[in-house]
Amino acid sequence: MTRAWEQIVKENRKTLLDRWSSSVVAMLPGGASHGSLVAAAIAEELGALLDAVTDRTVQAAEPIMRITRILAVQDIPPSRSLSILFMLRGLIEELPAGCDHPCRDRLEELTLQAFDSYMKHRETICQIKFDEGRRKMHMALRRAEA
Amino acid sequence: MSNKYALKPDELKKEFEQKKPRLLKGEFGGKDWWDLPVEFRDGNWCFPAKPEVLDELHFANPRKWAATDKDWQLPAGWEKTIRDGMKDRLKRFRSFKVFMDSCVRCGACADKCHFFLGTGDPKNMPVLRAELVRSVYRNDFTGLAKILKDFSGSRTLTQDVIKEWHMYFHQCTECRRCSVFCPMGIDTAEITMMVRELLNLIGVNNNWILAPVANCNRTGNHLGIEPHTFEQNIMSLVDDIEDVTGVKVNPTFNRKGAEILFITPSGDVFADPGVYTMMGYLLLFHHIGLDYTISTYASEGGNFGMFTSNEMMKKINAKMYHEAKRLGVKWILGGECGHMWRVVHQYMNTMNGPADFLKEPVSPITGTKFTNAKTTKMVHIAEFTADLIKHGKLKLDPTRNDHLRTTFHDSCNVARGMGMFEEPRYVLNKVCNVFHEMPENTIKEQTFCCGSGSGLNAEEFMDTRMRGGFPRASAVAHVREKHKVDSLVTICAIDRASLPALMRYWNPGVTVYGLHELVGNALIMQGEKKRTEDLRENPMAGFGEGDDDE
Ligand code: SF4
Ligand code: SF4
DSSP, X not given: OOOOHHHHHHHTHHHHHHHHHHHHHHTSTTTOOTTSHHHHXXXXXXXXXXXXXXXXXXXXXXXXXXXXXXXXXXXXXXXXXXXXXXXXXXXXXXXXXXXXXXXXXXXXXXXXXXXXXXXXXXXHHHHHHHHHHHHHTHHHHHHHHO | OOOTTSOOHHHHHHHHHHHSOGGGTTOBTTBOGGGXXXXXXXXXXXXXXXXXXXXXXXXXXXXXOXXXXXXXXXXXXXXXXXXXXXXXXXXXXXXXXXHHHOOOOOOTTTTOOHHHHHHOOGGGSHHHHHHHHHHHHHHHHOSHHHHTTTTSOOOOOOHHHHHHHHHHTTSOOOOOHHHHHOTTOOOHHHHHHHHHHHHHHTTOOOHHHHHHHHHHHHHSSTTOOOHHHHHHHHHHHHHHHHHHHSOOOOOOXXXXXXXXXXXXXXXXXXXXXXXXXXXHHHHHHHHHTOOEEEOSSSOOOOOGGGGTXXXXXXXXXXXXXXXXXXXXXXXXXXXXXSHHHHIIIIIIHHHHOOOTTSOOOBOTTTOOBOGGGTTTOEEEHHHHHHHHHHTTOOOBOGGGGTTOOEEEEOOHHHHHHHOOOHHHHHXXXXXXXXXXXXXXXXXXXXXXXXXXXXXXXOGGGHHXXXXXXXXXXXXXXXXXXXXXXXXXXXXXXXXXXXXXXXXXXXXXXXXXXXXXXXXXXHBOOTTOOOOOBOTTSOBOTTSSXXXXXO
């Protein structure tokens, strides 16, 4: 009997996570170094996300929010940032159980969640730029608005 | 000439091969580290200076261009300009020469830079950042390249090298954190200063630096505010103070014969949240009855000349002493700023001094002699206030800051540039009740930069700023999670401008304050009305709706 993909992923968690983190970190400019804080933060968040992939009782929103927050300001295009769950799919496919329909559905669902979250962070950046412009002109705007 | 300390070429080669970090060994898929391409894209480059700004400053190569252009329209003979510029600086600045020659590639600095930690990009390791210019230096200025041809890492100057310099010397905020860990005392910040000078010689520049420089040149401050507007802004803060406290403070402007000239970064006069810090100063001076004046000519403490060239830094700084002399004050008191203090503390006396027309600063309230400011004749406000508190000269009610749970961000230039760690903390602990330090390796001498210093505070550079500020934000997140800290206090105008953005992105809910804003909240002023709001007109603890007073 084939065991559920979730079970296989859980059994291979450590290897999978190491390979996944390495591939994500390697997307950063210069093939980013693992000695950096950003690489460590990415690895930590991917761990939490991997747990949420296989277990729906684990909250996915928080790790997705955190990891997309890091990726949304890195020097890489959005398409690459959002390919992280496709990378995971490739890694799972190499496992004995493969990535079957339910597995693919789960990863697609999380990819779309990640897309929403990524966009939210970009919107925050946009608002921050706007606010910063206003802060800089604080006294002038006060006079103009008086 | 043989020297027992100098290695022979074959020994040197062995030593180099053994010691140089992996990154210098060319393990980049068969490429050398400098072959990794530089790609300018939205968020990783600052807009170049407008032609009119360069014209105004008589700087080289005014033109319209962008870092994303293929052709940067460098001036004819630019290679010679860079080489001559380098030669000249190697002669004039001994530190530059020493820093080019003495790196032993121990790698101690590699993981100390906030830009490396926040991007993971190897070229942001200080050792590699310096190597970007050292490789050209080796090729053009030393015999080393010839002796150690196959590995010395020398290369010729091309337009791609200039692009790389522009990218990576604008991902260094001249914070000097790396220098704390370098056994050879190499200060990459000074290398960055030199490279930015060289880039300016051929018109490769940053508008966010040069526009304020041009404004300072013209009106005395970064935003180019004219004297009457400068005064009007401050008088409008005087009205705000009266609204919140019921007390009318009375600053004077350009008053000859005042005892003290007060100079602060102009962000305190026009920007949010700097203006609240300004309100704090004004309350403090009124509280102690200080005989001071504010100049509408020396209307900027900051000095973006420091990020441009030695000569420009000198020129912009000169107005401080000029104005002190014209007004006939005894000494200068300086507000909360970072790089202003690096310029004042490290360079002012030798650049524009000696200011023998000024007196050794003495506090008119406590009689304390500020012997550390004997040569510059300029005292830091945190020191001045700490001394007042120490002598019991301020009536303070720290519970008025009970609506804030604070931590303190050491600005690089004040902490590492001046060695000032304790005075701001002493003041902060006297004006508020809740204070928690961030982790030890992120404060004081090892403080992490905000990621936007040295003129990199441009809006279009926001993504890179968020990356560079990631280590600082992570340290704030730590005290936020552990101690529910919600207020980040700082004594630097660039921090007050840049940290709100950084906090909003990484730590929403954390607000940025200037130290003297909190002093202003806590001061019990003579004749004040019942204080229920802080200087931002936010309710103090016990006065807000649904207030949780704990
Ligand atoms: S710590 Fe100093 S000597 Fe060591 S690699 Fe860095 S700059 Fe060179
Ligand atoms: S001075 Fe600061 S920003 Fe520049 S390389 Fe050193 S640590 Fe990085």
